[in-house]
Amino acid sequence: MKVPFLDLRREYAFIKEEIDQAIFGVLNHTQFILGPEVKSLEEGIARYCQTKYAIGVASGTDALLLSLRAFGVEPGDEVITSTFSFFSSAGVIANLKAKPVFVDIDPFTYNIDPLQIEKKITPKTKAIMPIHLFGQCADMDPILEVAKKYNLKVVEDAAQSIGAKYKGRKAGSMGDTGCFSFYPTKNLGGAGDGGMVVTNDPDLAEKIRLLRVHGSKSKYFHSTVGYNSRLDTLQAAVLKVKLKYLDSWHEKRRENAAYYDCAFKEMDLIPPKAEDFNYHIYNQYTIAVKDRDKLKEYLAQNQIGHDTYYPLPLHLQRCFEELGYKKGDLPNSEKKAQEVISLPIYPELTEEEQEYVIERIKEFIATSS
Numbered sequence: 001m002k003v004p005f006l007d008l009r010r011e012y013a014f015i016k017e018e019i020d021q022a023i024f025g026v027l028n029h030t031q032f033i034l035g036p037e038v039k040s041l042e043e044g045i046a047r048y049c050q051t052k053y054a055i056g057v058a059s060g061t062d063a064l065l066l067s068l069r070a071f072g073v074e075p076g077d078e079v080i081t082s083t084f085s086f087f088s089s090a091g092v093i094a095n096l097k098a099k100p101v102f103v104d105i106d107p108f109t110y111n112i113d114p115l116q117i118e119k120k121i122t123p124k125t126k127a128i129m130p131i132h133l134f135g136q137c138a139d140m141d142p143i144l145e146v147a148k149k150y151n152l153k154v155v156e157d158a159a160q161s162i163g164a165k166y167k168g169r170k171a172g173s174m175g176d177t178g179c180f181s182f183y184p185t186k187n188l189g190g191a192g193d194g195g196m197v198v199t200n201d202p203d204l205a206e207k208i209r210l211l212r213v214h215g216s217k218s219k220y221f222h223s224t225v226g227y228n229s230r231l232d233t234l235q236a237a238v239l240k241v242k243l244k245y246l247d248s249w250h251e252k253r254r255e256n257a258a259y260y261d262c263a264f265k266e267m268d269l270i271p272p273k274a275e276d277f278n279y280h281i282y283n284q285y286t287i288a289v290k291d292r293d294k295l296k297e298y299l300a301q302n303q304i305g306h307d308t309y310y311p312l313p314l315h316l317q318r319c320f321e322e323l324g325y326k327k328g329d330l331p332n333s334e335k336k337a338q339e340v341i342s343l344p345i346y347p348e349l350t351e352e353e354q355e356y357v358i359e360r361i362k363e364f365i366a367t368s369s
Contacts, residue, residue, distance in 0.1 A: 001352075001356045002303040003349075003353045003356060004305045005307055005343075006185055006305070006344070007346065008184060011346075014348070015245065018241045023237060025237060034230055034233065035236070036233075037236040037237040038056050038233055038236040041054075041056060041236040041239055041240050042055065042196070045196050045198065048170070049170045049171070049172045049178065049198045050169070050173045051170075051172065053201075053205035054197070054198045055199075055208045056231030057194075057196065057212050058195060058229040058231065059181065059183075059193045059194065059229075060088065060159040060179060060181025061088040061091070061092060061181075061195070062195055062229040063180060063197045064157060066197060066229060067176075067179055067197055067204075068092060068093065069211055070204050071153040071155070071204075072126070073093075073096050073126050075097035076097070076099070076124060077099070077126040077127075078099045078100075078122060078125045078126060079098055079099070079100060079127045079129055080103060080117055080121070081101070081128070081129040081131065082105055082111070082112040083313040083315040084133070084336065085157070085310065085314065087314065089129060089157050090314045093129075094319075094320075099323070100323070102313075103117055103330070104116055104330040104333050105333050106139075108270070108273035109133075109136060110272075110286065110336060110340070111132070111139065112130050112143075113332070114139050114143050114146070115142070117142075121150055125150065127153040127155060128153070129154075129155050129157055131157040131159075132156065132157065132161035134160055134283055134285075134342075135187070135253075135281040135282045135283035136161065136272075136274060136281075137161060137164050137165065137171050137278050141167070154176050155178075155179060156172050156175040156177070156178040158171040158179060159183075160284070162186070162188050162246070163250050163279075163281050165278065165279035166277065166278055167277045173200070176201060177197050177198065177199045177204060177208075178197070178198045178199070179195065179196070180196045181195050182194035182196070185283075187246065187281055187283050188239060188243060188246050190235040191234070191235065192235060194236075196231070211224070211226040211227055211229070212227060212229040212230055214226045250282075252347035253281060253283075254281070254282060256282070256285070256347075256349055257272070257282045257345060259354060260343065260358070263358045263362075264287070264358075264361075267362060267365050268290070268365050270287060272285060272287065284309060284342040285344075286340050287341060287342075288341075289339060289365075290339070291368055292339050294368065296308065298360070298364045299361075304356070304357055306341055306342060308340065308341055308342070309340065311338075315330055315333075343357055
């Protein structure tokens with residue numbers, strides 16, 4: 001049996017008529033740049049995320065970048081973030097000539113360890129960027145508390161976690177801004193790149209709107225140097241259709257995760273830990289195992305899709321050598337980078353396919369122990 005890691009064709013088949021109609025609607029009215037679907041999606045995302053404002057941008061990376069610009073992050077400033085994340089979390093900091101300051105993770109949730117943040121704060125610290133990894137919110141209350149204590153901005157990197165909840169609060173609604181990615185593999189994925197910033201601060205919302213259109217509020221008149229970072233109308237049309245199915249897709253992912261959890265109870269592996277106060281949406285179902293690389297080979301031989309997030313923590317990336325980190329500095333992240341592997345979890349995954357994945361992993365562990 002062949003089990004893909006993700007099969008977007010199944011998702012498209014389920015909503016094909018609605019998606020096609022939405023795309024043809026844009027092709028017919030031809031308002032391809034900031035058309036009515038963008039505003040409608042922004043309003044829908046703001047309601048969904050329990051925030052006052054939402055601003056569509058070109059990508060999740062740009063959502064982070066524009067947030068930091070709106071905060072006034074400048075060359076020489078420092079932004080604290082997790083080392084165990086996709087590159088854009090630190091890349092946007094470096095692109096502003098600021099300094100990413102890396103913090104280790106909780107070894108079971110893979111999210112930033114809030115108890116390690118305060119000791120990294122210096123007079124140059126401008127913001128904290130917690131990352132809600134794999135679909136689960138970071139422990140936000142202590143992060144917000146230390147941010148308030150030192151008068152720091154908080155940007156939530158919620159690229160993988162739209163719809164996740166922390167103590168009843170939606171991902172993205174707790175910091176000064178929340179940033180989402182609509183990359184096709186996300187729970188709410190477009191047909192290309194796209195992103196969104198949410199906030200309750202009207203001044204931040206206005207700054208981000210300005211920055212996404214070259215710093216121009218009125219055509220050809222520029223109050224600041226901005227970016228070309230608008231969410232395409234076509235993407236907004238696709239995302240509008242998908243948004244109404246998002247919660248049901250989350251529930252199906254959670255059902256699949258619970259099925260894995262039950263099956264893996266007696267196996268020599270570590271399943272993902274969902275905190276009791278969190279609503280985990282499982283953008284990824286990530287386990288930790290001994291001999292991870294051998295398991296990757298075994299799954300590939302058995303035609304089971306999988307992926308590894310993230311094999312080299314950010315503090316050890318070659319491009320950040322000048323920051324002076326070395327192996328052993330952030331041990332939880334370094335250890336998990338050698339152990340974790342993500343399994344198929346998407347809503348359209350069949351019970352037969354999931355059983356096949358479980359049986360192959362059971363076989364691997366039995367023969368490798």
